[in-house]
Amino acid sequence: MKEFKDRRGCPRSTLDTPLIGLVQFDTYEYCSDLSSFEQASHAFYLTVCDIGEKGARVESSYDLTPVPQLLFLIFDRPNTAWKACYARAAWSRRDSTRNQYAVGLAFSAGLEDSSAVGKLLSGYPIPKPDDLQFLTATPLIRSIPENAVCRLLNSLAMKTLQSGDRLFSQGDVGDALYIIQEGKCTVQVPKDGKLCLVARLMEGDVVGEMAVLTGEPRSAHVEAETPMKLWGLGKAQFEMVSAECPDLRFFLTELVTHRFESEPLTGERAIGKYTIKNKLGKGGWSIVYHGVHKILNVPVAIKMLKHNMAMEQSFLDKFRNEAKIIARMNHRNIVRVYDIEEAFHTVFIIMEYLEGQGLDGLLARMGIIPVPQAVDLLVQICEGLAYAHEQGIVHQDIKPANIFVQAEDRVRILDFGLACPSGSEDLNMAGTIYYAAPEQLEGHQVDVRTDIYALGITAYELVTGRRPYPEDDLNELVERRLHQDVPDPCELDPGITESLRNFILKACSRNPAHRYQYIGEALSDLRPLHADLCRTSDEAALERHQVMSMFFVFREEHQLALNRLLEEFGSKVQDLGVVVKVAHFKDV
Structure with missing residues (x-):
């Protein structure tokens, strides 16, 4: 040397x-x-x-x-x-x-x-040169800055498994995540008394990240399918490295979000008083699951804010805002919110479980909605919006995907995640561009007329099967939206009634001053048409009552205390206009 x-x-x-x-x-x-x-x-x-x-x-x-x-x-x-x-x-x-x-x-x-x-x-115990070349090429390590790689490498500990060995079980404490260098493993969840395969992971994949990221117990069993070599990162080391490198936490959050989105089957994960059963669908910032109340066994829809969105305080605040907004609403054409829970480092909105389909799905299946049916749907949407507007709330994202159609065409308005007080400035251009009013596109104040514009575009799409402007070029779409009136829907379908045509053109006026000034005006124009075209039984169908039963199994010494509770309960529900009927079965 x-x-x-x-x-x-x-x-x-x-x-x-x-x-x-x-x-x-x-x-x-x-x-x-x-x-x-x-x-x-x-x-x-x-x-x-x-x-x-x-x-x-x-x-x-x-x-x-x-x-x-x-x-x-x-x-x-x-x-x-x-x-x-x-x-x-x-x-x-x-x-x-x-x-x-x-x-x-x-x-x-x-x-x-x-x-x-x-x-x-x-x-x-640290990675050897051959391991180093593998590890530095993995997405997890590539997600962090170069000057933090060595700190992470020093925190890794090797682990080996033989075929059939269990890495961890559902319910275990999440004390580490693992990078798979060699071999394969299965991820399984108990469901209906048996183990169901959720995923199969292999070289380069990360396993166990969810529990480390959220602090919750392990959500699944993981077993080696072949001999395996893994590198473990303990929770304490993860917290230390991610504090210096937020990109590491963001990478794992994106990974958790992807797995929540892509896995149709999920373990029966507890969210407060509720249990998740399976995934129903996903949107831009949330995933919706079917769940049940643990005690009452009542079906619910559980809307989860995606983990990557939960890291952004603004999205987290909007999601909580949605729950608060809908929770204080009580209208037959607006989805009901029962509860809000926070777990797994994110937020869950517990809503009523609806059976039916989105209006966008109905439109895709039918192509064009017949005028009588379209008018009936529009009247119900207007009634729901009228109630929201009376509460001082502008929805901001009215579109077919946010309208749910139940049996007998009963409508529920969904997704108040972008809702805001009337008169707010929409600086973030919230909403969907294909239905956004000109004032939204320009970042001006929004009010009830913004929802009326989106409703007009929705009405145009229902009766013509298409939206009014070409959408190949979004810049051109915005220019037309700002400087051209919507084309006459009768050019596509001359059979559209004159009153419905006038409703669409007025609702879609570029100048808010030329639109309906409040939703009641729109209803005044639609209701006569509704009376002419729609079944008279529709109103009665919307007012149909529901019945819920509850059974108490008790001993004789509990009778007096139970009577007092039932009297108190009956008094409160009667104040809501609910009729209570009690039947007593002896010696069951």
Whole structure:
């Protein structure tokens, strides 16, 4: 080796991309009885920030100045080879904000090729050179900044499994996540008394991230299908690294979101008083599940804010806002909210479970909605919006996908996630561009007339089977929306009644002052048409009552206390206009 004596003035090159380095050294510490020394051997990765012929500047999790001599190795990526030399720490400075040390290494001699790195590291728990090439290519490690890679590598611990071994079970504490380097495993959940396969994971996949990310117990069983080699990252180490590198948490959050979206089957996961059964669908920022109340066994829809959205405080606030807005509404044409729960580091809105289909699905199946049916649907949407507007709420995203059609064409308005007080400025251009009013596109204040415009576009689509403007070029769509009136729907279907045509054209006026000024005006124009075209039984169908039964199984000594509870309960529900009937069965 070529030895160095004078290192001052030796040129160094600052690296655009930090390199991966490695140090190995021995330390000597007194035994507990102070009679002799004990030798301890250390090896860990560090980040090489710049390097020259006679030294390097590195970032390390430890202060290396007390070490008299260490073996320094650096990975030469272009040549996929390691170079090594002996060195010492000439200086060290601690960065308290990142809990890292900037260390200046002085080389004792020049760097030379080293082929014995794997053998050198054989007794250490950190990844070996072959492992390093695999790990640095995984999406998880590529998701974090280069200067944080070594810190993560030092936190990994290898684990091996044989076929049939269980990595963890549903309900276990989520103390680590794992990167699969070799082999395959199955993810299974108990459902209806048997284990159901949810996913099969293999090389490069991450497993166990959900429990580490959310702090909840494991949601599934994971078993090795073949012999496996994995690298575990403990929860404490994950919290430490992700505090410095939020991108790591964001990557795992995206992964959790993707799995929630793509897996049709889910374990019966408890969300407060409710149990998730299976996935119903997904939207831009939420996933909807079918669930049941644990005690009452009442079916519910459970709307979960996607985990990647839950990281954004603005989305989290909007989602909570939706629950609060709908929870205070009570109208037959607006979906009901029962509860709100927070778990798994996100928010769940518990809503009534609806059977039927979205208006967008009905439109896709039928192509064009017959005028009598379209008028009936529009009247119900107007009635729901009239109620919301009376509460001072503008929906902001009226479109077929947010209208649910139940049996006998009973309508429910969904998704108040973008709702806001009337007169608010819509600076984020919320809503769907194909139905957005000109004032929304320009970021101006929105009011009830914004919903009326979207309703007009929806009406146009229902009776013609298409929206009014070409949509190949969104810029052109916006220009037409701002500067051209909607075309006459009768040009596509001359059979559209004159009153419905006038309703559509007025609702879709570019100037809000020329539209209906409130939804009651629109209803005044639609109701005569509704009376002429629609069945007289529709109103009665909308007023149909529902019946709920509840059974109490009790002993005789409970009768008096139960009577008091029933009297109190009966009094409260009668105040709501609900009729209570009680039947008593003796000696069951």
